[in-house]
Amino acid sequence: MTRPTRAFIDIAALRANLQLVKVCAPEQRVMAVIKANAYGHGAVRVANALESGVDAFAVCCLEEALQLRKADITKPIVLLEGFFHTDELPEIVDQDLQIVIHTPTQFEHLLRAQLTKPVSVWLKVDSGMHRLGFTPNEIEPIYKLFKQCTQVAQPIRLMSHLACADDRQDSTTEQQTQVSLALARSLNIEASLANSAGILGWPQTHADWVRPGIMLYGVSPFTESVAKEEGLQPVMHLQSALISVKRLRKGDAIGYGATWRCPQSMPVGVVAIGYADGYPRHAPSGTPVLVNNRRVPLIGRVSMDMITVDLRSQPNARVGDPVVLWGKNLLAEEIASLAGTIAYELLCNVSSRVFQ
Numbered sequence: 240m241t242r243p244t245r246a247f248i249d250i251a252a253l254r255a256n257l258q259l260v261k262v263c264a265p266e267q268r269v270m271a272v273i274k275a276n277a278y279g280h281g282a283v284r285v286a287n288a289l290e291s292g293v294d295a296f297a298v299c300c301l302e303e304a305l306q307l308r309k310a311d312i313t314k315p316i317v318l319l320e321g322f323f324h325t326d327e328l329p330e331i332v333d334q335d336l337q338i339v340i341h342t343p344t345q346f347e348h349l350l351r352a353q354l355t356k357p358v359s360v361w362l363k364v365d366s367g368m369h370r371l372g373f374t375p376n377e378i379e380p381i382y383k384l385f386k387q388c389t390q391v392a393q394p395i396r397l398m399s400h401l402a403c404a405d406d407r408q409d410s411t412t413e414q415q416t417q418v419s420l421a422l423a424r425s426l427n428i429e430a431s432l433a434n435s436a437g438i439l440g441w442p443q444t445h446a447d448w449v450r451p452g453i454m455l456y457g458v459s460p461f462t463e464s465v466a467k468e469e470g471l472q473p474v475m476h477l478q479s480a481l482i483s484v485k486r487l488r489k490g491d492a493i494g495y496g497a498t499w500r501c502p503q504s505m506p507v508g509v510v511a512i513g514y515a516d517g518y519p520r521h522a523p524s525g526t527p528v529l530v531n532n533r534r535v536p537l538i539g540r541v542s543m544d545m546i547t548v549d550l551r552s553q554p555n556a557r558v559g560d561p562v563v564l565w566g567k568n569l570l571a572e573e574i575a576s577l578a579g580t581i582a583y584e585l586l587c588n589v590s591s592r593v594f595q
Contacts, residue, residue: 243480243559244512246595247566248280250288252472256455257292259470263438264449268294270317270431272452274303279517279586280456280475281595283310289455290314297450301327301336308334317361320371321345328352339363339398341371346381349390357392360385361431364422366415368402375422382426397423397430401444404436405462412437416444423447436460439469458571458582465572475586476566477518477593481530481558483509484550493547494539499524506550508535510562513544517589518564519578522546526577529563530556 260269271293277285286296286307295315298304300323304316321338322328325348331338332354340346341363349358362382365372373381378397385391399419403409416432423430423446431448433441438449439460453459457466457473466473487507493499501507510528514520518541526537528546530553539547550556565571571582578585 242511242592242594243478243482244516244593245478246279246589246593247476247478248284248595249472249474249476249567250284252457252474253280253285253288253455254292255472256457256474257289257451260438260449260451260454261292263442264433264445267433267445267447267449270295270297270448270450271455272297272319272434272450273307274299274319274452275587276303278453278456278583279589282306283312284595285455286310286312286314294448295337301331304334304336305330315359322348325352328354328358332356332358337361339371340381341373343373350384350388352390354390357390359392361396361398364397364399364419366399366418366432367411368400368415370400372399375418378422379426382428395428396448397426397428399430399432401432401434401437401441404434404441404444405460407440407461407463412441412444416441420446434460453583456586458586465570467570473565473567473570475571475589477512477564477589478566479510479512479562479564481508481556481560481562482511482545484556484558495542496540499539506554506556507538508548508550508553508556508562510546510548511544512546512562512564513542515543515590516593517585518546519574519580519585519588521580522574522578526574527569529569531560532563532568534569 273282276282297317317337337359339361363372403411419432429447432446433444433449435454437444457471459465459469487501489503491501512518520541524538527534535548538549565574575582
């Protein structure tokens with residue numbers, strides 16, 4: 240790769256974050272969420288790094304699971320959105336995948352399916368998020384039918400998802416926990432409820448299985464904190480370099496739309512990264528980057544392939560000097576907040592042309 244834009248993935252930090260999961264939930268089994276290419280970190284790389292320390296992986300869909308199986312990942316893999324078409328079921332069975340059943344359509348198709356062996360199922364209960372899942376009153380009759388269904392492997396498990404666990408003051412999590420765990424107890428089945436926020440902030444949600452996602456990658460799941468405050472270590476370090484340094488005059492306009500003008504004669508640098516690489520287009524002027532490990536502000540609009548930075552505090556900066564966009568010393572949470580988004584989106588949006 241000739242272009243200097245790189246995403247460095249810190250496997251030691253990844254494993255340290257998994258260890259924190261186990262400290263918080265020592266009695267629970269761990270289903271590591273590696274959907275969306277492991278939140279932009281490389282699903283196969285992350286699965287290989289974590290496989291010996293987790294009980295299962297979770298992905299969105301069949302295609303993501305097949306990528307892992309082709310890489311010889313043998314741990315159980317759960318498809319969080321289940322199947323979309325009945326013609327997926329033979330491969331799901333052949334690859335020994337587990338499916339989440341969350342709609343009547345899936346339920347009906349599975350009852351009628353002709354499978355070579357039973358498939359493992361998680362029943363999704365809508366405990367209050369009102370996105371996917373059956374109502375609590377619908378779960379018991381479906382569970383009883385699945386108990387008698389030869390296409391469904393035993394045991395059947397229960398899953399739900401927390402809507403507001405990122406806010407430690409929101410009572411919705413308590414309500415969802417009561418609904419989900421009461422249902423699990425009444426059916427005497429294993430349950431999974433806790434996401435990253437649940438693991439770190441709501442121990443009553445831990446149940447039998449926990450599902451760490453964003454915390455594995457060193458990002459706080461909470462609205463009011465950042466990674467370091469939760470004991471997490473950032474895993475992705477996005478870096479590029481200065482490809483131009485020039486001195487501009489007072490009044491010179493920077494970039495598309497001339498939205499920023501030099502207040503004085505000053506050095507300006509151009510960095511080889513833009514929105515085509517996943518850097519947020521809506522990052523405003525003033526958003527920090529690190530040039531030679533010191534903060535300098537973004538100026539002007541983010542372009543497809545480049546950003547421009549104010550080098551007045553770094554007058555000795557030169558072409559080739561390293562530039563950090565986010566990582567250990569400049570947290571993705573800060574950049575996301577300034578860009579009006581969340582760190583999840585930043586990580587997932589790092590594009591394929593960024594070498595890892």
